[in-house]
Amino acid sequence: MSAAPAAVFTPTATDVTALEVDARGGFDIADAASRYREHGCLVLRGLMREHVSAVVRDIERAAAQAVALLPQAEACPEGWYTPDGTLFLPAPPGHIRDKQIMMLHVGYRGSAALMRSALDLRVLDLTEAVLGPDLELQDEGQVMYKEAVGGHPKHLHQDSSYFTHRFDGPMAFLTYGVDCDEKNGCLRVVPGSHRLGLQPHVDTFSHLGLDEREWPWERSLPIRGRAGDTILFGVDCIHGSQENHSHAPRAVFIHRYRRADDFALISAASVAGRAQAKPARKSGQRGIMVRGFRRYQDEG
Ligand SMILES: O=C(O)CCC(=O)C(=O)O
Numbered sequence: 001m002s003a004a005p006a007a008v009f010t011p012t013a014t015d016v017t018a019l020e021v022d023a024r025g026g027f028d029i030a031d032a033a034s035r036y037r038e039h040g041c042l043v044l045r046g047l048m049r050e051h052v053s054a055v056v057r058d059i060e061r062a063a064a065q066a067v068a069l070l071p072q073a074e075a076c077p078e079g080w081y082t083p084d085g086t087l088f089l090p091a092p093p094g095h096i097r098d099k100q101i102m103m104l105h106v107g108y109r110g111s112a113a114l115m116r117s118a119l120d121l122r123v124l125d126l127t128e129a130v131l132g133p134d135l136e137l138q139d140e141g142q143v144m145y146k147e148a149v150g151g152h153p154k155h156l157h158q159d160s161s162y163f164t165h166r167f168d169g170p171m172a173f174l175t176y177g178v179d180c181d182e183k184n185g186c187l188r189v190v191p192g193s194h195r196l197g198l199q200p201h202v203d204t205f206s207h208l209g210l211d212e213r214e215w216p217w218e219r220s221l222p223i224r225g226r227a228g229d230t231i232l233f234g235v236d237c238i239h240g241s242q243e244n245h246s247h248a249p250r251a252v253f254i255h256r257y258r259r260a261d262d263f264a265l266i267s268a269a270s271v272a273g274r275a276q277a278k279p280a281r282k283s284g285q286r287g288i289m290v291r292g293f294r295r296y297q298d299e300g
Pocket of ligand 1: 254
């Protein structure tokens with residue numbers, strides 16, 4: 001899809017009710033898929049309520065472990081990595097340390113609870129209804145962690161700026177580990193923005209982001225929610241979240257699914273990284289199959 005002008009864009013919804021599905025039990029998969037296609041995002045209330053406490057227990061164990069590993073952190077272009085694979089950013093004034101957690105390494109290889117939650121049948125049914133029968137996990141599962149008292153913002157962006165895919169790209173299911181609102185940095189989305197195609201991104205404190213003069217936070221819709229609520233969005237849906245100004249950490253965990261033959265042509269976290277990236281191939285990007293079968297393809 002080629003980029004369309006952002007200035008004339010009108011969102012497909014300005015009220016969260018248009019995006020909501022009651023997912024505390026079974027729900028109408030075909031209806032959810034059609035609303036997801038229309039808005040580029042969806043709010044699945046209560047989808048992960050049976051998984052959330054076990055996943056958050058592992059997230060908090062991993063957070064304590066990452067902080068203990070900070071003396072061994074090494075600088076990288078994005079911030080600092082501890083040896084467990086956790087990414088830290090500079091901390092704001094008044095924080096208890098000079099570095100704060102951004103992306104916590106837990107992963108499917110580290111937490112059985114996280115892996116179990118990624119195999120939820122309703123999630124796979126909905127993904128299959130949109131992307132087709134053969135599905136893989138894109139990566140190892142992602143945990144974004146905002147520490148208390150100022151935890152980092154993630155500026156409005158499209159995931160396609162970080163990973164531009166050959167086909168549709170992944171569908172991301174982001175679940176709240178705690179109750180979220182504007183105070184602790186709930187996710188904000190721009191319904192219908194997937195129709196814009198990939199927009200130009202700039203370098204920001206939280207890596208690639210949209211220019212704040214064109215995309216101020218006010219253009220996005222805050223999604224308040226309870227622990228266990230899930231927000232589904234595609235790679236071109238504009239989303240992000242502000243700082244955590246509460247006194248408790250705010251974690252979310254994200255599962256991403258894509259067609260088994262899809263892959264990131266370009267992966268980068270900065271403008272220069274995108275400019276220098278050489279188009280990649282499928283080989284080396286085979287994720288764990290979660291539905292269907294992977295047919296042999298000559299990837300040479
Ligand atoms: O932690 C968040 O709320 C932001 C997550 C996000 O924007 C992303 O992973 O692309």
